[in-house]
Amino acid sequence: xxxxxxxxAQSGGVTAVINASACGVIEMARSHPEKxxxxxxxxxGLFGVLRENFFDTxxxxxxxxxxxxxxxxxxxxxxxxxxxxxxxAPEVWQRVADVFRAHDIGYVFINGGNGSMDVCQLLTRLxxxxxxxxxxxxxPKTIDNDLDCTDCSPGFGSTAKYxxxxxxxxxxxxxxxxxxxxVFILEVMGRHAGWLTMACGLAARNDDExxxxxxxxxxxxxxxxxLDKVRTTVARxxxxxxxxxxxxxxxxxxxxxxxxxxxxxGFEQLGGTGQRLSDLIRRELKMKCHVAVADYLQRAxxxxxxxxxxxxxxxxxxAAVGMALGGKTGVMPSxxxxxDDPYVWRIDAVPLEGVADxxxxxxxxxxxxxxxxxxxxxxxxxxxxIVGEDYPPFVDGLPRFAELAYHRVPNCLPPFEVKASA
Amino acid sequence: xxxxxxxxAQSGGVTAVINASACGVIEMARSHPEKxxxxxxxxxGLFGVLRENFFDTxxxxxxxxxxxxxxxxxxxxxxxxxxxxxxxAPEVWQRVADVFRAHDIGYVFINGGNGSMDVCQLLTRLxxxxxxxxxxxxxPKTIDNDLDCTDCSPGFGSTAKYxxxxxxxxxxxxxxxxxxxxVFILEVMGRHAGWLTMACGLAARNDDExxxxxxxxxxxxxxxxxLDKVRTTVARxxxxxxxxxxxxxxxxxxxxxxxxxxxxxGFEQLGGTGQRLSDLIRRELKMKCHVAVADYLQRAxxxxxxxxxxxxxxxxxxAAVGMALGGKTGVMPSxxxxxDDPYVWRIDAVPLEGVADxxxxxxxxxxxxxxxxxxxxxxxxxxxxIVGEDYPPFVDGLPRFAELAYHRVPNCLPPFEVKASA
Numbered sequence: 126x127x128x129x130x131x132x133x134a135q136s137g138g139v140t141a142v143i144n145a146s147a148c149g150v151i152e153m154a155r156s157h158p159e160k161x162x163x164x165x166x167x168x169x170g171l172f173g174v175l176r177e178n179f180f181d182t183x184x185x186x187x188x189x190x191x192x193x194x195x196x197x198x199x200x201x202x203x204x205x206x207x208x209x210x211x212x213x214a215p216e217v218w219q220r221v222a223d224v225f226r227a228h229d230i231g232y233v234f235i236n237g238g239n240g241s242m243d244v245c246q247l248l249t250r251l252x253x254x255x256x257x258x259x260x261x262x263x264x265p266k267t268i269d270n271d272l273d274c275t276d277c278s279p280g281f282g283s284t285a286k287y288x289x290x291x292x293x294x295x296x297x298x299x300x301x302x303x304x305x306x307x308v309f310i311l312e313v314m315g316r317h318a319g320w321l322t323m324a325c326g327l328a329a330r331n332d333d334e335x336x337x338x339x340x341x342x343x344x345x346x347x348x349x350x351x352l353d354k355v356r357t358t359v360a361r362x363x364x365x366x367x368x369x370x371x372x373x374x375x376x377x378x379x380x381x382x383x384x385x386x387x388x389x390x391g392f393e394q395l396g397g398t399g400q401r402l403s404d405l406i407r408r409e410l411k412m413k414c415h416v417a418v419a420d421y422l423q424r425a426x427x428x429x430x431x432x433x434x435x436x437x438x439x440x441x442x443x444a445a446v447g448m449a450l451g452g453k454t455g456v457m458p459s460x461x462x463x464x465d466d467p468y469v470w471r472i473d474a475v476p477l478e479g480v481a482d483x484x485x486x487x488x489x490x491x492x493x494x495x496x497x498x499x500x501x502x503x504x505x506x507x508x509x510x511i512v513g514e515d516y517p518p519f520v521d522g523l524p525r526f527a528e529l530a531y532h533r534v535p536n537c538l539p540p541f542e543v544k545a546s547a
Numbered sequence: 548x549x550x551x552x553x554x555x556a557q558s559g560g561v562t563a564v565i566n567a568s569a570c571g572v573i574e575m576a577r578s579h580p581e582k583x584x585x586x587x588x589x590x591x592g593l594f595g596v597l598r599e600n601f602f603d604t605x606x607x608x609x610x611x612x613x614x615x616x617x618x619x620x621x622x623x624x625x626x627x628x629x630x631x632x633x634x635x636a637p638e639v640w641q642r643v644a645d646v647f648r649a650h651d652i653g654y655v656f657i658n659g660g661n662g663s664m665d666v667c668q669l670l671t672r673l674x675x676x677x678x679x680x681x682x683x684x685x686x687p688k689t690i691d692n693d694l695d696c697t698d699c700s701p702g703f704g705s706t707a708k709y710x711x712x713x714x715x716x717x718x719x720x721x722x723x724x725x726x727x728x729x730v731f732i733l734e735v736m737g738r739h740a741g742w743l744t745m746a747c748g749l750a751a752r753n754d755d756e757x758x759x760x761x762x763x764x765x766x767x768x769x770x771x772x773x774l775d776k777v778r779t780t781v782a783r784x785x786x787x788x789x790x791x792x793x794x795x796x797x798x799x800x801x802x803x804x805x806x807x808x809x810x811x812x813g814f815e816q817l818g819g820t821g822q823r824l825s826d827l828i829r830r831e832l833k834m835k836c837h838v839a840v841a842d843y844l845q846r847a848x849x850x851x852x853x854x855x856x857x858x859x860x861x862x863x864x865x866a867a868v869g870m871a872l873g874g875k876t877g878v879m880p881s882x883x884x885x886x887d888d889p890y891v892w893r894i895d896a897v898p899l900e901g902v903a904d905x906x907x908x909x910x911x912x913x914x915x916x917x918x919x920x921x922x923x924x925x926x927x928x929x930x931x932x933i934v935g936e937d938y939p940p941f942v943d944g945l946p947r948f949a950e951l952a953y954h955r956v957p958n959c960l961p962p963f964e965v966k967a968s969a
Contacts, residue, residue, distance in 0.1 A: 139723045141716075169726050198719025204726040286944055293945060294563075294847040297620025301561045304591050304626040309843060328945060400822075417842035421731060425716040429850055431944065511944035522708055522853065522933035523715060523750060 128160060129231030131446075133182070134167040134174065135266075136206075136237030136244065139199035140280030141287075141427040142438035143266050144527070146236050147200060148193040149442020150264065151182050154232075155190075160450055165228060165534055169202035170237075171244065175217065175543045177224050179534040192527035194439060195517035197427035200529060203237075206543075208244045211254045220541050221248075222255035227537040232449045233259045236442075238267035238278070242457060243481035249455040262445045263457035263477055266438075268424045270320035273485045274475040275459035277510050279441055280424070282434030285324030286511035287426040288313060288368070288419070293328035295417070296335025296366045303364040307412040308355060311336070312399030314423055316372040318486050319343050321423075324507050325368035326499040335366035340402075342372035343487060344496035346381050352409050354497060359412065373398045428524055432513025433468065444472045468509030550582060551653030553868075555604070556589040556596065557688075558628075558659030558666065561621035562702030563709075563849040564860035565688050566949070568658050569622060570615040571864020572686065573604050576654075577612075582872055587650060587956055591624035592659075593666065597639065597965045599646050601956035614949035616861060617939035619849035622951060625659075628965075630666045633676045642963050643670075644677035649959040654871045655681045658864075660689035660700070664879060665903035671877040684867045685879035685899055688860075690846045692742035695907040696897040697881035699932050701863055702846070704856030707746030708933035709848040710735060710790070710841070715750035717839070718757025718788045725786040729834040730777060733758070734821030736845055738794040740908050741765050743845075746929050747790035748921040757788035762824075764794035765909060766918035768803050774831050776919060781834065795820045850946055854935025855890065866894045890931030 133150050135143055147166070154161040163183040167173030180201060182190065193200055211218045224230075235245040245263040252258030265272050270281035292311055299309045315321040319341035326339050337358045340346065358365040373381040382398045399416040406414045437460055444458035456474040463469040491503035499507075517524040555572050557565055569588070576583040585605040589595030602623060604612065615622055633640045646652075657667040667685040674680030687694050692703035714733055721731045737743040741763035748761050759780045762768065780787040795803040804820045821838040828836045859882055866880035878896040885891040913925035921929075939946040 135723065139720055172726060196719065197716045198721075199723030200719075201723075202726070203723045206726075289944075290850050290946055291844050291848065293948075294619045294849055295843045297618065297622075297948065298561055298843045298847040299620075301557065301621030301623075301625045304594060304624070304628075311844075415842050416840065417844045418838065418840045419844065420837050420839035421717045421720045422713050422733075422839050422841065425720040426713065427716055428712050433944075508943060513944065514938070514941055516936070516938070519936055521930060522711075522935065524712055526715075526719065 128158070128162045130162045130229050131164045131232035131234065132167060132174070132225070132230045133164055133234045134170050134236065135199040135201055135203040136170045136235055136241035137203060137267065138424065139203050140266055140268050140424050141197045141283040141430050142280055142435050143236055144193040144196045144198070144200045145435050145438035146264050146266060146279060146442035148190060149439040150234050150446055151190050153443040153446035157446070157450055161232060162229070165230065166201040170204035171206035171208060172204045172543060173202070174224055175220055175541055177536050177538050177541070179228065181532045181534050184532040185529055189527050189529055194435065195427060195515070196526040197425045200527060205240070207240060208247050210247070211250065218251070218254050222251060222257040223538055225259060226257050228534065231259055233261040234264055234445050235261065236264040236266050238269070239272055239480060239482050239484065242477050246455055246477035246481045260449045260454040262449050262453065263480065264441055264445045265457055265459065268321065269315050269318055271318040271484045271486070272480060273483045274479045276462040276470060277460055279434060279438035281320060282431035282437070282510035283426070283429070284321060284423050285507065286431040287423055287429045288321060288325050289327045289511060290429060291419070292325050292336050292366065292368055296328065299335065299364050299366055305413055306364070306415055307359050308365045308367065308406050308414040310367045310369055310399045310402050310414065310416045312397055312416065312418045313368050313370050315342070315370055317342065317484055319370050320487060322368050322370040323487060323491060323499050323503055324511070327504065327507055327511065333362050336368040337362065337365050338367045338497045339499065340367060340369040340373050341492065341496070342370045342374055343492060345376040346373050347376070348405065352405070355406060356410060367402070369398050369402055371398050427517055430515050431511045432515040433510055435515045437470070440472060448474050465505050465509065468512065550580070550584045552584045552651050553586045553654035553656065554589060554596070554647070554652045555586055555656045556592045556658065557621040557623055557625040558592040558657055558663035559625060559689065560846065561625050562688055562690050562846050563619045563705040563852050564701055564857050565658055566615040566618045566620070566622045567857050567860035568686050568688060568701060568864035570612060571861040572656050572868055573612050575865040575868035579868070579872055583654060584651070587652065588623040592626035593628035593630060594626045594965055595624070596646055597642055597963055599958050599960055599963070601650065603954045603956050606954040607951055611949050611951055616857065617849060617937070618948040619847045622949060627662070629662060630669050632669070633672065640673070640676050644673060644679035645960055647681060648679050650956065653681055655683045656686055656867050657683065658686040658688050660691070661694055661902060661904050661906065664899050668877055668899035668903045682871045682876040684871045684875065685902065686863055686867045687879055687881065690743065691737050691740055693740040693906045693908070694902060695905045696901045698884040698892060699882055701856060701860035703742060704853035704859070704932035705848070706743060706845050707929065708853040709845055709851045710743060710747050711749045711933060712851060713841070714747050714758050714788065714790055718750065721757065721786050721788055727835055728786070728837055729781050730787045730789065730828050730836040732789045732791055732821045732824050732836065732838045734819055734838065734840045735790050735792050737764070737792055739764065739906055741792050742909060744790050744792040745909060745913060745921050745925055746933070749926065749929055749933065755784050758790040759784065759787050760789045760919045761921065762789060762791040762795050763914065763918070764792045764796055765914060767798040768795050769798070770827065774827070777828060778832060789824070791820050791824055793820050849939055852937050853933045854937040855932055857937045859892070862894060870896050887927050887931065890934065
């Protein structure tokens with residue numbers, strides 16, 4: 126039986142659990158030496174392929190590979206490089222084939238979101254275009270949960286758990302401080318889909334618990350209605366805690382933060398939705414308002430990962446290798462929900478063309494009639510994804526993460542200039 | 548032996564562990580029925596005293612009181628009300644005495660920072676001024692760690708642990724994304740003292756680990772030097788992670804964020820240090836920069852409390868009651884460091900006049916010569932304060948916090964109009 130090497134690449138924004146998928150890929154590959162030789166990890170994602178910058182994971186200590194399971198960030202570096210179509214850049218395709226041939230790479234695992242799945246799908250055509258055949262299998266990842274054809278995206282559950290926990294905690298803080306601070310806004314990632322903002326809603330068991338208002342990108346923002354909601358919430362509860370999507374949009378479809386920028390300021394004003402909303406509340410309601418912007422903290426917070434999410438991230442990594450070993454290409458392991466409660470899931474292979482470059486949006490029946498909250502249907506879907514804790518080890522008060530040796534694979538080819546991504 | 552009731556009040560900004568002190572006070576008082584009757588908790592701190600708004604904690608379930616130990620926020624509400632001097636507002640002093648007399652309150656425990664300790668100290672004079680004597684004992688609390696006469700302030704260690712952990716995690720994220728995001732800034736609380744920003748430095752074990760630069764309020768900010776540091780760090784490491792105090796100051800002593808506001812914008816521009824620094828880096832270095840503002844999240848994050856901090860918070864609550872039972876008044880339990888490693892501490896009583904309205908600043912030998920990092924002396928001091936984890940219970944993926952019944956104490960007096968705090 127032919128033994129060929131494998132390439133693993135992290136692509137797009139990283140998550141608290143993308144390294145758990147790396148761990149799954151590498152451990153599964155190591156247990157099949159009859160088919161897979163070494164697993165090379167591309168440095169900085171697709172850039173590493175074009176630059177022939179690989180790390181040899183076969184020389185890493187198994188305990189450090191195992192530690193990837195609890196290590197946030199992207200251990201090998203990631204990037205947003207998008208492979209051009211073969212007819213647009215034949216020299217890029219030739220380079221990819223040359224690099225793969227030089228390192229005898231027959232299996233490719235791209236760990237990313239919908240844009241990365243598009244790259245993965247393109248690579249299934251590498252043999253037809255250049256003569257060097259690879260089996261390309263996607264490994265799903267995105268905190269945004271906008272990948273289609275899968276119950277959820279690994280990375281989402283952990284960020285969702287972190288945000289819902291944080292907003293429950295901060296809700297108690299604001300409740301205590303309501304003599305002075307009336308409004309608190311947490312700006313949440315997810316520029317195009319409101320999944321993460323919806324997940325914040327899990328923290329509230331009734332209308333009086335934080336968060337009191339969700340501002341979703343799916344619901345056009347209406348300043349007057351919003352201000353009225355804030356006013357009535359403060360009157361009823363004493364304070365108001367808001368989870369606001371960074372991708373909040375005005376009725377005309379433009380981003381709220383950008384709209385404010387041009388309308389109010391007339392010059393380049395950096396800063397996001399949370400700050401704009403806070404300015405509005407202070408100006409119109411004369412209420413003291415605090416804003417938190419979790420930014421990358423929310424996707425790096427491995428200290429509060431969802432155990433369910435970690436297990437799924439690891440499982441899709443293993444399954445991707447299993448699919449390649451089974452002869453598959455152009456597929457992605459997807460998570461299939463068998464049962465809501467108790468949450469039962471299994472993994473299926475789905476063709477990449479059903480996933481690549483598509484965005485999954487929350488169904489309309491997940492959004493409460495008034496637009497400021499989630500429905501029971503949304504809770505049924507979201508609740509199992511944040512269940513379970515999976516704390517990393519702590520040493521001297523701080524988490525101890527994987528420390529890889531990063532053995533570089535010697536280069537075989539001359540350097541290649543990588544042009545800016547499309 | 549006379550049995551008198553006790554009053555417990557939370558004052559100033561709340562923390563992840565102030566309720567652990569409440570738990571200590573209430574549990575210790577419950578174990579001394581021979582001297583202490585009921586513990587009443589003031590609603591919204593000192594406002595609750597003037598408004599005669601009390602909760603009767605004696606009617607709460609012991610398991611819920613115990614759960615306060617792992618519950619963030621301020622369970623009874625807090626406020627920043629500052630008691631005026633007796634000669635400035637004799638009617639306020641008479642009201643306090645009337646309320647205390649009406650509820651037979653002989654012990655007062657004020658849980659707060661240096662301003663609150665000033666209030667506590669004033670209350671020792673209540674007998675002399677109004678004829679109603681109380682024993683007033685302070686319970687230390689502040690995430691800012693700026694209370695004098697104590698090794699540290701309960702609340703600080705947990706926020707320090709959360710920030711140091713978060714910046715270690717996010718450092719791995721930024722390292723993975725350095726093809727696009729070169730700089731990351733975490734804006735840290737602590738308007739007047741850099742303790743929390745210093746604590747972020749614990750995450751870096753060497754110069755190449757995040758955070759690469761600390762911006763402390765104690766070190767006048769020099770834009771040119773800072774930009775040069777960022778540039779050389781990105782050139783050396785590939786990216787740069789910065790922990791910046793919200794209280795960063797320019798050479799003239801003004802807050803950096805406020806200075807930028809007037810100089811650059813010429814109108815009221817809300818938003819903080821992190822955003823200003825990001826604007827500067829994008830403008831001058833043309834680098835992509837992300838900013839996180841943890842705001843209240845950092846002081847509410849009970850999910851990542853320091854076990855050392857929780858133990859100290861609980862212990863000072865118990866000790867405050869012990870001091871009152873021993874006949875003391877006008878004191879505060881302070882934490883005394885016996886040994887750095889292993890960290891050994893005990894509790895002493897210190898007079899409130901040594902604490903009230905004073906700010907403790909980091910010694911200059913805690914700041915690295917270049918001003919952008921911490922020294923080994925700082926590490927020796929800070930390291931033990933974040934040691935140990937103390938996770939709250941999680942149910943269905945979210946933390947389960949105390950749920951008090953909040954039994955109101957019936958009012959005995961006519962309403963009293965509370966004027967704005969001095």
